[in-house]
Amino acid sequence: MTGSHRAPSRLPRVSRRVVAAVSTAVIASAAAPLLATSAAAAxxxxxxxxxxxxxxxxxxxSFEHTLTGFHAGTANEHESRPGLSIVKMYIADYVFTHGTPEEKAQATQMLRTSDDRIASQLYAKYPQSINATxxxxxxxxxxGAAHWGNSTTSTADSVKYLEAKKRQNPxxxxxxxxxTASPVAADGYAQNFGTSTLPGVIGTKWGWSDDRRSFHASASYGHDFSVAAATHGPAAQLTHDVQSAFAPGGHIPAPPALPTPFGSAGIPMMNYPARQVVDxxxxxIAPPVTDPLVALVPEYVPMPQPVADFLPQPR
Known part of the structure; x- marks a missing residue:
C-alpha cells in the first residue's frame, strides 16, 4: 500500500512492549528454518x-538464481515504478542498523503487517533511510520521496537487494x-498474491495502491532464488502474470562448464562470478560510466580455487 498522508501517530506504550516481545520471539523461532539447506526447487x-x-x-x-547467479527479467525490469510498501524493506534495513531496540521491533512489525502508521513514524525520523539503503x-x-509512499523502485532492485541480504546473513x-508475514495486513488486505504463489518461496513483501486496484507489487525469496514483480492492475492480474511467466519442471541454466583440473596436481577449479563482484x-561509483565497463566483464571466469579464495567474494 502507499499509505495515507495524515500525520504519523505514535504507538501506545503498551503496544510497543507487545511488539517488542512478539518480534523477539518471531526472530528466534524463524532464524533456524531460514538456515536450513533443504527447500523446494526454484x-x-x-x-x-x-x-x-x-x-x-x-x-x-525480475528473477535471480542464488547458486548459479543466473538472472532474468522482463525488458522493463529497470523501470522505476511506484515503490508502494516494497520500500518498507529499505526503511527497515536502515532502522535495523541505526534505530533503537524499540524502533527495530516496530520495523519488524511494519514488515510483517505492512503497517503504514509505523512506516510514517519511522520515515519521519529517518527520511534518509530509503536513499541510504x-x-x-x-x-x-x-x-526516496518526501512521503515514503511516493518513493519508487524496480523489480531488478528488489531482487538485487534480497539476494544481497541472503548472502550477508540468511x-x-x-x-x-x-x-513470518501476517496473512492479513494491518489495513485488512490479504497478503497472498503475486510472487508469493510460486513454489519454494520462504518470505515476501507485498505492496498495493490505496485504491487496491491500480497497482500491485511483491518481492519474494526462497532458499536458492529471489523474484519480484509489479503490475499496473489488481492483485489477481499480478498473480496471473507471475504464474504465466514461470514454467513447471524447467531447469535453471548452469554456469559454463569448468575446464579439466588445473595442471598435473589436479587443483580444483571454480567459475568465479567476476561480473557480479566487479559490479x-x-x-x-558512476553508473553512466561504470555500467558499460561492467558489462564487458565476463559473467564467469574459470580459475583455480586457491586463487579465487584470495579475490573479493560476492556480497
Whole structure:
C-alpha cells in the first residue's frame, strides 16, 4: 500500500512492549528454518529468444538464481515504478542498523503487517533511510520521496537487494520478518498474491495502491532464488502474470562448464562470478560510466580455487 498522508501517530506504550516481545520471539523461532539447506526447487522463468522474461508490458518481473547467479527479467525490469510498501524493506534495513531496540521491533512489525502508521513514524525520523539503503546496495532504480509512499523502485532492485541480504546473513531481521508475514495486513488486505504463489518461496513483501486496484507489487525469496514483480492492475492480474511467466519442471541454466583440473596436481577449479563482484565493487561509483565497463566483464571466469579464495567474494 502507499499509505495515507495524515500525520504519523505514535504507538501506545503498551503496544510497543507487545511488539517488542512478539518480534523477539518471531526472530528466534524463524532464524533456524531460514538456515536450513533443504527447500523446494526454484521456479524457472519462461524466456524469450533474447533472454528476457515473457510477460505483458503492464508487468515487470525480475528473477535471480542464488547458486548459479543466473538472472532474468522482463525488458522493463529497470523501470522505476511506484515503490508502494516494497520500500518498507529499505526503511527497515536502515532502522535495523541505526534505530533503537524499540524502533527495530516496530520495523519488524511494519514488515510483517505492512503497517503504514509505523512506516510514517519511522520515515519521519529517518527520511534518509530509503536513499541510504539504495546507495548501500547499489539500487540505481530506487529513489526516496518526501512521503515514503511516493518513493519508487524496480523489480531488478528488489531482487538485487534480497539476494544481497541472503548472502550477508540468511537470518537477517528483514528476511525473518518477511518469512513470518501476517496473512492479513494491518489495513485488512490479504497478503497472498503475486510472487508469493510460486513454489519454494520462504518470505515476501507485498505492496498495493490505496485504491487496491491500480497497482500491485511483491518481492519474494526462497532458499536458492529471489523474484519480484509489479503490475499496473489488481492483485489477481499480478498473480496471473507471475504464474504465466514461470514454467513447471524447467531447469535453471548452469554456469559454463569448468575446464579439466588445473595442471598435473589436479587443483580444483571454480567459475568465479567476476561480473557480479566487479559490479558490487565499482558499479555504484558512476553508473553512466561504470555500467558499460561492467558489462564487458565476463559473467564467469574459470580459475583455480586457491586463487579465487584470495579475490573479493560476492556480497
Amino acid at each position: 521456479p524457472v522463468p519462461r524466456t524469450n529468444p533474447n533472454g528476457t522474461i515473457s510477460a505483458p508490458g503492464r508487468t515487470q518481473i 539504495a546507495s548501500a546496495y547499489g539500487l540505481r532504480d530506487t529513489h 537470518a537477517d531481521p528483514v528476511l525473518v520478518a518477511l518469512a 558490487q565493487q565499482v558499479g555504484h
